[in-house]
Amino acid sequence: MAISITVYYAQQTFMAPGPLVKDVAVVIPRGAGLEKIANLLKKKKIISDVLIFQLGARYTKRARNLKAGEFLFPAKSSMDEVINVLEQGKAVSYSITIPEGKTSVEIIEILRGDPNLTGDILVVPVEGSLLPETYLYVRGGTRQSIVERMEQALVKSLDDLWAARQEGLPLKSKEEALVLASIVEKETGIAAERPLVAGVFINRLRLKMRLQSDPTVSYGLTLGKVPLGRSLSRKDLKTPTPYNTYTIDRLPPMPITNVGRSALEAVTQPASTRYLYFVADGTGGHSFATNLKEHNKNVRLWRSVKMK
Structure with a gap:
């Protein structure tokens, strides 16, 4: 009977609304195991019980599916819902807007000024090789990756518009x-x-x-x-x-x-x-x-x- 009560309590706690008062974004480090993730979530007051969280993740066979990255956890998320967020891996996205008419030197400075991007750009791209617009990325994305996406976007736009050009x-x-x-x-x-x-x-x-x-x-x-x-x-x-x-x-x-x-x-x-x-x-x-x-x-x- 005691075991049944314990299991029932664990199940109820696992599915019950959590202690989080308001939505919060938390970074789950790459390579973090289940125990480290559970302790981090407890420290951030997203979950109430480290052990029940780990047992629930293992029992539902999702313990190995938890992703790294920055994730947004809604207020009052249950442990089950928290695991869903980590399993789906939909990281918080950021955006950077590059205004039209900027030179390559100016664009590099804009990218360097974004604190959520990482790495540097060693070679200034050829003038005119980048397409200014708004680009989405996740925390930890590299500045070089944004440059490459801008180059690819320019090539595609130019190819498409040139193919449909006025005679x-x-x-x-x-x-x-x-x-x-x-x-x-x-x-x-x-x-x-x-x-x-x-x-x-x-x-x-x-x-x-x-x-x-x-x-x-x-x-x-x-x-x-x-x-x-x-x-x-x-x-x-x-x-x-x-x-x-x-x-x-x-x-x-x-x-x-x-x-x-x-x-x-x-x-x-x-x-x-x-x-x-x-x-x-x-x-x-x-x-x-x-x-x-x-x-x-x-x-x-x-x-x-x-x-x-």
Whole structure:
């Protein structure tokens, strides 16, 4: 009879709500055995009895299925529910958002600043080889693994969008599309405006006009290693570099930043337009023009806005 009462008590305790007052995330170390896990859970006040927890895990044949990682345990979880969490292995996920238009150097610094990631990145990725977006990971994930995922995501997006590109584009390869997308990315932060900006550059390429994009000049001076930190001068515009589209008659040799998917979409599906020029309008957007006379008028308006 005493044994039956003991078994009944153990079963009831195993299935009863636990002592945890509020949800809590706990890291289960890799290689931890059942006893160590039980003691850790007891210390964190997730379970009430170390022995009953171990007996229950063994009796239900789940003792060998418990995973390592960081797990979220809901308040009042029974020991049975705690074991389910550890058996299913659905670790707590974190996210890191990489803004569009960041250089590879800037992206590496963002990754290094995330305290939940581990390891370092020894080699800065090639400019334009990363796809900025939000990436999920679990605690202990490596910074290098995020870089590799960003590289893979860029390759897939570029392949897919290039395969579905608009016919007749004056771009010889998907690599050229990526370079142009990087210029569009730096020229405007307004997603709805990107196809129009891309359309302007596509028109210029068709007419063999120089692109004359200020961001390419800035990149040629710094190579993306540090911000320029000042406005461009007339001398800058005339200083030849492989990236200065005021002095070269073609696209730059490499991207000038890392692009988001919308910039790639804009370049592979540009707006149909007759515009050849654009300039900032003082509201965050741009004024577009089909000829130089109209463009110069827009430039004067922009300068008057800047002086106010």
